[in-house]
Structures are given as C-alpha cells and as structure tokens.
Amino acid sequence: MVKIGNIELPDFPFLLAPMEDVSDPPFRRLCKLHGADLMYSEFISSEGLIRDAMKSRKKLDIFDYERPVGIQIFGGDEEAMAMSAKIVETVNPDIVDINFGCPVKKVVSKGAGAGVLKDVDLMVRLTKAVVNSTHLPVTVKTRLGWDVETINIEEVSLRLQDAGIKALTIHARTRSQMYKGEADWEYISKIKQNPNIEIPIFGNGDIDSPEKALEYRQKYACDGMMIGRAAIGYPWIFNEIKHFFETGEKLPEPTISDRLLAVKQHAEWSAEWKGERLGLIEMRQHYSNYFRGISHFKEFKSKFLQVLSLEEFYQLLEETEAFYKNKIEI
Structure with a gap:
C-alpha cells in the first residue's frame, strides 16, 4: 500500500x-x-x-x-x-x-x-x-x-x-x-x-x-x-x-463497440456537466483520439464535429456502429 x-x-x-x-x-x-x-x-x-x-x-x-x-x-x-x-x-x-x-x-x-x-x-x-x-x-x-x-x-x-x-x-x-x-x-x-x-x-x-x-x-x-x-x-x-x-498477458485492444461506448459516456457526462451544447462542442477535440488508427473514421469525423444535440449524437453513434459492424461481417 x-x-x-x-x-x-x-x-x-x-x-x-x-x-x-x-x-x-x-x-x-x-x-x-x-x-x-x-x-x-x-x-x-x-x-x-x-x-x-x-x-x-x-x-x-x-x-x-x-x-x-x-x-x-x-x-x-x-x-x-x-x-x-x-x-x-x-x-x-x-x-x-x-x-x-x-x-x-x-x-x-x-x-x-x-x-x-x-x-x-x-x-x-x-x-x-x-x-x-x-x-x-x-x-x-x-x-x-x-x-x-x-x-x-x-x-x-x-x-x-x-x-x-x-x-x-x-x-x-x-x-x-x-x-x-x-x-x-x-x-x-x-x-x-x-x-x-x-x-x-x-x-x-x-x-x-x-x-x-x-x-x-x-x-x-x-x-x-x-x-x-x-x-x-x-x-x-x-x-x-x-x-x-x-x-504477464496483454488484454485485447478495445473494439469499435468499446470505443463508441467510451465516446458515448464521455459525451453524456460532458453534456451533463457543461450543458448539452457546450459539452458536445468541447467533445470535438476528443473524437479523433478515440478512433486513432481506425480505418474509415474520417468519413464520420466531420459529422461528429457538427453535432450539437445528444439526439443527433446518438443517431450518429448508431450509424457509425452499423457501418463498422457491416464492414467486419463482410
């Protein structure tokens, strides 16, 4: 201790x-x-x-x-x-x-x-x-x-x-x-x-x-x-x-779902603490970091940067998850 x-x-x-x-x-x-x-x-x-x-x-x-x-x-x-x-x-x-x-x-x-x-x-x-x-x-x-x-x-x-x-x-x-x-x-x-x-x-x-x-x-x-x-x-x-x-063993890297959950939690807590609009604006600096090294995220980044309500944010999360789920299945 x-x-x-x-x-x-x-x-x-x-x-x-x-x-x-x-x-x-x-x-x-x-x-x-x-x-x-x-x-x-x-x-x-x-x-x-x-x-x-x-x-x-x-x-x-x-x-x-x-x-x-x-x-x-x-x-x-x-x-x-x-x-x-x-x-x-x-x-x-x-x-x-x-x-x-x-x-x-x-x-x-x-x-x-x-x-x-x-x-x-x-x-x-x-x-x-x-x-x-x-x-x-x-x-x-x-x-x-x-x-x-x-x-x-x-x-x-x-x-x-x-x-x-x-x-x-x-x-x-x-x-x-x-x-x-x-x-x-x-x-x-x-x-x-x-x-x-x-x-x-x-x-x-x-x-x-x-x-x-x-x-x-x-x-x-x-x-x-x-x-x-x-x-x-x-x-x-x-x-x-x-x-x-x-x-002595390494945990598997976080999956897309893990990353999306972390982004969701971070954004919700940010909105709760700072207010919805400001919380989501201040989240903008974080999105790229959560998806660093993940292919095709650029296609979603610009959308995340425009989100100003939790409703839009949740829709975009679903869209992002569906995209990656389909890519993995293919």
Missing part, C-alpha cells in the same frame, strides 16, 4: 496527470472507470481563484465517484498560493497539488509552473505557504530542472520533503525539453535510492504501453506512475497495464 498523508492507495498506484483542457470531471470519470487510482484536476491559477474567475472556479468541481482526487494549483506568489489553498479546501478534495512543472510560456513568464525551477528557495517558500494553510496532504509535480545544465531535482526533492509535502511526481524531462526527446528516468532512480527520501516518488513521462510500464517499474523502482498523454482517447491504458503486471 502507498500512503499520501492519510490517503491510502493500492500498491504501485496509477495516477491520471493534470492536463489543461483534458483532465476535467467527465474525462477523469472515464479514466477512473478504466483503472486510474488517483485523479488530479486541470491546473488552476491561484490568482484566478482569488479574483473569483469563473473558469478557475469551475475547475474546482469534484465528485465523490472519482475519489481520491487532488486539485492542482499554480502561481508564483506566496500569499496568493496560501489563499488559493484555503479556497481549494472548501470543496473538500483529498489532496492539494502544486504545479512546478508546466513548461508553457504564458505560465513560466509569470514565474509559475516550471518557471519556479530557476529559484529553488522560492519553490520552497511557495510550498511552505500552501502546506501551512491547509490540513490536507500537499503533493508536488515538477520536472528535472530548467535545462540540462541546471538539473536540480535531487536537491529539490529533499527540500520539498522538508517543507512538508507528502508525495512528489517527477516528469523526467527538463523545462527546455518541453515534451520532446526521451524522458530520463535515471534521476528518479537516484532519488529513490537516497536514504533520506521517505515520501512516495511517482514517475511521469513516456509511459505509453504495458511493456514499458513494467520495464520502468523494474528498472527505476518508483512507487507508482502518472500517465498523461497516453490516456487521451485511450483510458483503457490503466487496466491494460495492471492486467499485464498481474498476468
């Missing part, structure tokens, strides 16, 4: 990464259904929360069926981070997570996300501000360092542990790498070998198959894994990895 404060997780848990415009409640619910053990919200601006910005507030929505769930905040000001942690606490998540890893320019330029990697003292002060303002366990997600010349993750890990965090997720790339090149998990292994590290260390970066998950687990000895991009359009990856760990 892995513990984050008083939160108990299975032995070697799988975490869903906080992804902007992706890790909303409908998507989290789908990943939970397919084996994710711990959810994180999209990252939320501490300044936005304090200003009561509607977009930031909406991201605080969490539901009992997705627990345990953490809400992730980011910012570069101690007072704002402390205040936003108190606001987060009012919706009663299980965990408060701090983002020190987002590499996007608009976040970094404000001295937040991966921008804090340039100033470890500030990172520690921001972390203490959050830890001291909430009774909830605080976790952090970060990267190896700003660039290859300034990799400082070993120092960061110890100092954040001393500041009071209960778990650390490391995306094994530098900020300058963004999402390119290979993630270097050797640093995660070094941290796990440090006798002074007592908190769970979760690895993140490049886990996109059961085989790779098992190889990295054996090679780098982390306490669990966070999966992000590989789960987009493919929530089955969590159970596929777990099944492979337990049996």
Whole structure:
C-alpha cells in the first residue's frame, strides 16, 4: 500500500496527470472507470481563484465517484498560493497539488509552473505557504530542472520533503525539453535510492504501453506512475497495464463497440456537466483520439464535429456502429 498523508492507495498506484483542457470531471470519470487510482484536476491559477474567475472556479468541481482526487494549483506568489489553498479546501478534495512543472510560456513568464525551477528557495517558500494553510496532504509535480545544465531535482526533492509535502511526481524531462526527446528516468532512480527520501516518488513521462510500464517499474523502482498523454482517447491504458503486471498477458485492444461506448459516456457526462451544447462542442477535440488508427473514421469525423444535440449524437453513434459492424461481417 502507498500512503499520501492519510490517503491510502493500492500498491504501485496509477495516477491520471493534470492536463489543461483534458483532465476535467467527465474525462477523469472515464479514466477512473478504466483503472486510474488517483485523479488530479486541470491546473488552476491561484490568482484566478482569488479574483473569483469563473473558469478557475469551475475547475474546482469534484465528485465523490472519482475519489481520491487532488486539485492542482499554480502561481508564483506566496500569499496568493496560501489563499488559493484555503479556497481549494472548501470543496473538500483529498489532496492539494502544486504545479512546478508546466513548461508553457504564458505560465513560466509569470514565474509559475516550471518557471519556479530557476529559484529553488522560492519553490520552497511557495510550498511552505500552501502546506501551512491547509490540513490536507500537499503533493508536488515538477520536472528535472530548467535545462540540462541546471538539473536540480535531487536537491529539490529533499527540500520539498522538508517543507512538508507528502508525495512528489517527477516528469523526467527538463523545462527546455518541453515534451520532446526521451524522458530520463535515471534521476528518479537516484532519488529513490537516497536514504533520506521517505515520501512516495511517482514517475511521469513516456509511459505509453504495458511493456514499458513494467520495464520502468523494474528498472527505476518508483512507487507508482502518472500517465498523461497516453490516456487521451485511450483510458483503457490503466487496466491494460495492471492486467499485464498481474498476468504477464496483454488484454485485447478495445473494439469499435468499446470505443463508441467510451465516446458515448464521455459525451453524456460532458453534456451533463457543461450543458448539452457546450459539452458536445468541447467533445470535438476528443473524437479523433478515440478512433486513432481506425480505418474509415474520417468519413464520420466531420459529422461528429457538427453535432450539437445528444439526439443527433446518438443517431450518429448508431450509424457509425452499423457501418463498422457491416464492414467486419463482410
């Protein structure tokens, strides 16, 4: 069993990464259904929360069926981070997570996300501000360092542990790498070998198959894994990895019917949460991901992108299923 404060997780848990415009409640619910053990919200601006910005507030929505769930905040000001942690606490998540890893320019330029990697003292002060303002366990997600010349993750890990965090997720790339090149998990292994590290260390970066998950687990000895991009359009990856760990066998790939069911659930939950029209508009980014590599989906994609009511959506699902059923039978 892995513990984050008083939160108990299975032995070697799988975490869903906080992804902007992706890790909303409908998507989290789908990943939970397919084996994710711990959810994180999209990252939320501490300044936005304090200003009561509607977009930031909406991201605080969490539901009992997705627990345990953490809400992730980011910012570069101690007072704002402390205040936003108190606001987060009012919706009663299980965990408060701090983002020190987002590499996007608009976040970094404000001295937040991966921008804090340039100033470890500030990172520690921001972390203490959050830890001291909430009774909830605080976790952090970060990267190896700003660039290859300034990799400082070993120092960061110890100092954040001393500041009071209960778990650390490391995306094994530098900020300058963004999402390119290979993630270097050797640093995660070094941290796990440090006798002074007592908190769970979760690895993140490049886990996109059961085989790779098992190889990295054996090679780098982390306490669990966070999966992000590989789960987009493919929530089955969590159970596929777990099944492979337990049996050494791969589950069959999801069928067309499996994919259509996932799309249906995702769209229904999206419509329920955001309203029918907006929910279906925001589903548009997901359709291609669910049918990646499936022949002839282009013929249906444009139709899915035009759907604005659940009634039309259900008709199109039936039409799509009938098309593929006939193709298989032929």
